[in-house]
Amino acid sequence: MFIFDAHLDLAMNAMEWNRDLTWTVKDIRAKEMGMTDKPDRGKNTVSLDAMRKGNIGICMATQIARFVKKENELPGWNSPYQAWAQTQGQLAWYKAMETLGEMTQISDIKELDDHLDVWNSSAQPKEKPIGYILSLEGADSIITIEHLEKSYEQGLRAIGPAHYGPGTYAHGTNSIGGIGQKGKALLKEVARLNIILDTTHLCDESFWETLKVYQGPLWASHNNCRALVDHNRQFSDEQLIELFARDAVIGVPLDAWMMVPGWVRGKSTPEAMGVTLETMADHIDHICQLAGNALHVGIGTDLDGGFGQEQSPSDLDTIADLQKLPDILKKRGYTQTDIANIMHQNFIDFLRNTWS
Numbered sequence: 270m271f272i273f274d275a276h277l278d279l280a281m282n283a284m285e286w287n288r289d290l291t292w293t294v295k296d297i298r299a300k301e302m303g304m305t306d307k308p309d310r311g312k313n314t315v316s317l318d319a320m321r322k323g324n325i326g327i328c329m330a331t332q333i334a335r336f337v338k339k340e341n342e343l344p345g346w347n348s349p350y351q352a353w354a355q356t357q358g359q360l361a362w363y364k365a366m367e368t369l370g371e372m373t374q375i376s377d378i379k380e381l382d383d384h385l386d387v388w389n390s391s392a393q394p395k396e397k398p399i400g401y402i403l404s405l406e407g408a409d410s411i412i413t414i415e416h417l418e419k420s421y422e423q424g425l426r427a428i429g430p431a432h433y434g435p436g437t438y439a440h441g442t443n444s445i446g447g448i449g450q451k452g453k454a455l456l457k458e459v460a461r462l463n464i465i466l467d468t469t470h471l472c473d474e475s476f477w478e479t480l481k482v483y484q485g486p487l488w489a490s491h492n493n494c495r496a497l498v499d500h501n502r503q504f505s506d507e508q509l510i511e512l513f514a515r516d517a518v519i520g521v522p523l524d525a526w527m528m529v530p531g532w533v534r535g536k537s538t539p540e541a542m543g544v545t546l547e548t549m550a551d552h553i554d555h556i557c558q559l560a561g562n563a564l565h566v567g568i569g570t571d572l573d574g575g576f577g578q579e580q581s582p583s584d585l586d587t588i589a590d591l592q593k594l595p596d597i598l599k600k601r602g603y604t605q606t607d608i609a610n611i612m613h614q615n616f617i618d619f620l621r622n623t624w625s
Contacts, residue, residue, distance in 0.1 A: 270595050271388060273613040274328040274588075275520035275569035276404070276469075276491040277315065280359035281333055282573050286313075291371055293318045294587045308535070309577030315588045317371050320399055323589030326388040327375065327613075329490055329569075330363065330401035332356040332425075335432055336409035343434045345409075352410035360423060363401060373398040376424045378624045381617070402620075404467065404490065407432030407441070414458050421462045427490065428459060429467035431475060439475040442502045447478045460485035465623060468492075468512070469569075472501060476508060480515070486623040487515055488616075491522035491569035494555045498530050506559055513560050516622075518615045520569020521552045525580045528552065539583035546582050546590070550597045553611060563607035567616045568594075 282288045286307065288297050294316045304310040320328070334355035335345035346352040366372040375381050384400040403420075404427040411417050417428075430452060431441030438455045440446035448456070456479065459466055466487040468476060480487075489512060495503035504512070504519070512519060525544045526532035532542060539545070556566040572581065572588050584590065595608045603611070 270324065270592065270609065271613050272323060272325040272568060272591055273616045274320075274325050274591075275488070275518075275567055275616055276331065276406075276522065276571050276574070277328045278331045278333060278406070278571070278574045279315070279328070279401070280330065280362045282313070282315065283362045284355075284359055286573075288313065288316075290316045291318070291366075291369065292316055307575075309573065309575070309579060312577030312579055313573050314577060314581055314585065315573040317366075317399055319587040319589045321397065323587070323591050324388075325399070325588060325591065326397065327381075327384065327400040327402070327617075329404040329427060330372075331404050331406045332359045332410070333406040333432070334359075334410045335407055335434075336437060337434075341434060349409060349412045349437065353412050353416065356405065356410045356420075360403070363403070367398075370398055372401050374424050375400045375402050376426055378621060381620060381624075385617075402426050405429065406467075407436060407470070408438045408455060409436050411438070411455065414454055417455065417458050417464075418462065421464060425464065427465040427467050427488075429469050429471075429490070430455060430479070431470050431472070433470070439479065440472045441470040441475070442472065444472055445474060446472065447474050448482075452479070453482055456483045456485075459483070463623065465619075468517075470502075473505075473508075480511060486619075487512070488517045488619060489519045489569075491520050491571045491574075493521060493527045493552045497552060497555060498527055500527075502527055509556060509559055513565050516619075518565055518567050518619050519556055520567045520616070521549055521556070522569050522571040522574075523549060523581055523585065524571050524574065524576055525582070528582075534580075538579070539581060544582050545584045546593055546597055548582065549594065550601060553598070554601060557603075557607075563603065563610050564615060566611055568612060 301311040334352035336352040337345035430439035438452040495505045
């Protein structure tokens with residue numbers, strides 16, 4: 270089945286992890302054997318080849334570069350100018366992949382329809398480029414509001430105001446605070462440009478302040494359920510219900526610590542904690558039961574977003590194993606239409622409605 274993945278950090282893996290994503294996952298793992306600079310070395314799950322094998326034809330592909338002030342202990346860039354330059358380097362990688370015919374950018378309905386026609390054709394998978402839609406995870410690299418229009422002209426179509434900790438425009442995961450005047454100014458420009466607002470990573474206070482002043486299109490590209498994992502990184506039922514009311518779609522991620530309670534980074538294992546794709550289905554099902562339908566949930570894996578097999582479902586070797594999910598959902602009583610909606614159609618319909 271065709272899959273739309275609403276969150277993949279492809280350029281980060283290419284530019285910061287130095288992974289050639291035109292290689293197979295197996296070849297990347299072999300290249301990284303013995304490397305210890307990052308916890309997921311030799312354990313990656315994503316490559317463009319694996320995406321084609323899994324029929325993952327479209328993704329929201331991120332640019333990400335956090336700006337951190339002197340007192341902030343989180344890793345990041347020491348000035349917004351450096352952060353901006355990093356996102357521009359990531360964009361250059363996406364453009365290089367386009368030159369190779371590996372990827373193609375999608376920024377409007379015509380490009381979306383043309384790309385879907387290619388993937389519905391009889392061409393062999395290796396001949397089909399991966400469609401990507403630019404998303405900015407954390408807005409710290411937006412030096413001034415004018416820079417947002419520059420990014421829009423480059424194809425940016427979704428933006429999350431915050432990532433981890435306090436940001437320039439909002440407070441993110443593991444921090445407390447609102448959006449302030451800079452955040453409100455950013456939201457005004459986001460709405461003017463009709464960019465999708467990604468509520469993922471907003472702390473509770475910033476989330477509710479944002480929804481109070483912002484009336485444009487919004488979604489949550491990679492967010493699980495606080496009812497199942499009680500942590501501020503997840504959304505509460507109250508937040509999910511508000512997103513349903515805004516016609517949003519929530520992409521369910523596969524980072525194990527967000528899937529089950531009690532995960533200890535560096536110590537817990539997917540096998541010991543029982544993390545499988547069934548666990549992913551638990552979060553999908555919770556959203557569907559809360560909404561009363563299967564129209565507000567999709568896939569936003571976040572695979573290789575700073576973690577690998579050591580923190581992914583135990584029955585997932587590569588991203589291609591997402592093709593196991595339809596059978597899991599079918600056994601839970603989901604109809605074929607429901608499953609298609611979850612795997613791709615909800616996000617595609619959202620884009621059509623937003624871009625029309």
